[in-house]
Amino acid sequence: MNNIAVLIMAAGASTRFGSPKQLAMLQGQTLLQRSIDSAKATDPLSVTVVLGANHGRIEPEITGAQITVNHDWHQGLGSSIAWGVKNIDHEADGILVLLADQVQISTQHLVRLAEDFDGNNIVCATYCGSRGVPAIFPRSVFRHLVALTGDNGAKAILQNPPVAALEVVLSQAALDIDRVEDLSPLLQS
Numbered sequence: 131m132n133n134i135a136v137l138i139m140a141a142g143a144s145t146r147f148g149s150p151k152q153l154a155m156l157q158g159q160t161l162l163q164r165s166i167d168s169a170k171a172t173d174p175l176s177v178t179v180v181l182g183a184n185h186g187r188i189e190p191e192i193t194g195a196q197i198t199v200n201h202d203w204h205q206g207l208g209s210s211i212a213w214g215v216k217n218i219d220h221e222a223d224g225i226l227v228l229l230a231d232q233v234q235i236s237t238q239h240l241v242r243l244a245e246d247f248d249g250n251n252i253v254c255a256t257y258c259g260s261r262g263v264p265a266i267f268p269r270s271v272f273r274h275l276v277a278l279t280g281d282n283g284a285k286a287i288l289q290n291p292p293v294a295a296l297e298v299v300l301s302q303a304a305l306d307i308d309r310v311e312d313l314s315p316l317l318q319s
């Protein structure tokens with residue numbers, strides 16, 4: 131996975147969670163640190179975290195990643211992805227976009243995506259009947275990512291890809307943590 135830069139999206143305000151969910155604990159680690167550590171274990175070119183809301187509280191609590199702050203985070207996920215792509219390692223042949231709150235995504239899942247990436251294709255998770263992240267985008271798609279706005283993230287690109295797209299079934303990606311109740315069952319297992 132050496133030519134792939136990882137971009138972890140963690141800029142949201144966590145309003146439904148009630149506090150910065152990036153710092154919620156699961157199995158002795160914050161949700162964000164778990165994502166960073168899973169990504170780093172794949173030996174990427176770099177790992178960059180896009181912060182926004184609560185960045186002053188979150189940044190001191192994480193290690194092992196470059197930090198970039200999207201001050202326009204309130205404009206939505208698309209804005210944060212665009213900001214992150216502008217601030218990643220420019221040597222990257224691809225970008226793996228990952229959400230910090232997809233807690234069931236493991237290093238093995240990320241490696242599987244990377245193994246299917248040939249430098250020219252999109253490789254994306256599929257769950258609940260549609261494509262989503264985590265997903266790897268080749269350099270030729272970076273300009274589409276930089277043009278994202280609003281809160282739709284990369285879904286429009288994944289639904290109508292400008293290059294070949296390979297789907298990897300990852301039902302684990304369906305669980306993202308939005309409310310404290312979403313995390314509670316995982317704390318008991």
